Amino acid sequence: MVKVSPPKDLLQILLSVLFISVMIIACLWIVRPFVLGFAWAGTVVLSTWPVMLKFQRLLWGKRSLAVLVMTFLLLMLFVIPVALLVNSLVDNSGPVIAWATKGNMALPTLEWLHVIPLVGDKLYTGWNTLVESGGSAIMAKIRPYIGTTTTWFLGQAIHIGSFLMHCGLMLLFSVLLYAKGETLGNGIRHFAFRLAGKRGDAAILLAGQAIRAVALGVVVTALVQSVLGGFGLAIAGIPNATLLTVVMMLCCLVQIGPLLVLIPSIVWLYWTGDTTWGTVLLVWSCVVGTMDNFIRPVLIRMGADLPMILILSGVIGGLIAFGMIGLFIGPVLLAVSYRLISVWMHEAPLPQDAPDEVVELLEEQEERMLK
Incomplete structure (x- = not known):
């Protein structure tokens, strides 16, 4: 007896795929501001999870106390130092950008080379000969690239507000992940x-x-x-x-x-x-x-x-x-x-055949196909 499968509704399948795709895109668009903070928190929690479990055993098995201790440690040892470093980078970026982008930028003469015994005078003479023979022209060509690159790298730190926001989200998500880590881990594995x-x-x-x-x-x-x-x-x-x-x-x-x-x-x-x-x-x-x-x-x-x-x-x-x-x-x-x-x-196992044999086999197959 031949079993006849019911006809498939192509339009229904297409609309179902379209609806699911729109829902996934909409959900990703909504959570987009939190993705980096959550990924950062997941990395931190996954790496420090054994430490949190040790604190939990020491604190009479209380998960809430262990989460409180881990949050304090993250705040003191990670969030605050990193925020201070980025803030310092922003504060000091102005003079560096100005130096890299100003028009009168030139190669130094390195007068201190004279102090080096034996070879100092030769090094000074060789360096200044190089500068006089074309160093200024070289500097004029690379100056725009130095200024652009320096401005871009230091400009990344100007977005300190966004970075601090991600730090705050990381801390918040870390608390939630510490508290419900097993449940979330089992859900991801499922x-x-x-x-x-x-x-x-x-x-x-x-x-x-x-x-x-x-x-x-x-x-x-x-x-x-x-x-x-x-x-x-x-x-x-x-x-x-x-x-x-x-x-x-x-x-x-x-x-x-x-x-x-x-x-x-x-x-x-x-x-x-x-x-x-x-x-x-x-x-x-x-x-x-x-x-x-x-x-x-x-x-x-x-x-x-x-x-x-x-x-x-x-x-x-x-x-x-x-x-x-x-x-x-x-x-x-x-x-x-x-x-x-x-x-x-x-x-899969590593290929065992010699390269020449594989090439010859392919050439033989091509010859058969042409015949």
Whole structure:
């Protein structure tokens, strides 16, 4: 007996898909102002969830007390320092923009090269010969690009109101996620399982590992190094220590390290004759510059090992796409995508055939088709 399937109403299917698409777009449009804050809060909560559970066990099993403690820690250790750093960057951006965009910008003559023993005079002569032979023309060509780039990067920090709003939303959403984390996590896993079965559930768990790896192994390490390095700059009396701390945090996020800021500061102290604080900052810089070799491996083991080029691309791309908050969101998005694609690729074995054999087989198939 042949079972005849009922005819499908094509118009009904099209209208159903259209209605669902409109509903999804409308919902995303409504929650659009909160997406970045929620993503930031999810990253923070997922990374610090084990810490919250430890506080809960210490506080007689009271979730409310543990959430209160975690909120206070986020406020004191993360939100307030980051807000102060961004505010300092905004306050100091005016002179930098003016210097980069003014018309009389020229290469320096570097008179201090004379002081260097043996090679100082030769370096001074060579440098000024280069400047006189074409340095001014080169500077005139690159000046517009320097001004535009500097204005763009520092202009990102002008949106401090938006950044502080996201900080507030992050804190609010973190409180809600700490309080109802298990329920939300089970809901996300249930939705993923409904979409793709066990593979969808595994994808959510792998995404959580990638988020924790980035947050702990990269962001936390960068914050620790930059805060300690900034503390050393302030104690040593370096001018604009807060602004330099912001630059140091950016260098740590892109895996350059804090020494790019600390070494010139040490040189400046010795140059001005303050050898005592220069030596103190030198010792402190050795500690701060090498501590990531001990902190990062321990933290990354809690998540997943990720390529540094991925983190670098995420930080720079996130900054360009989302502004200051993209420093934290960009690496997370790339890390999650990388982990999911990597696991999907490893579900199939590596190709065992030699490249020449594969090419010959394809050529034979093409010849048969032509015949």
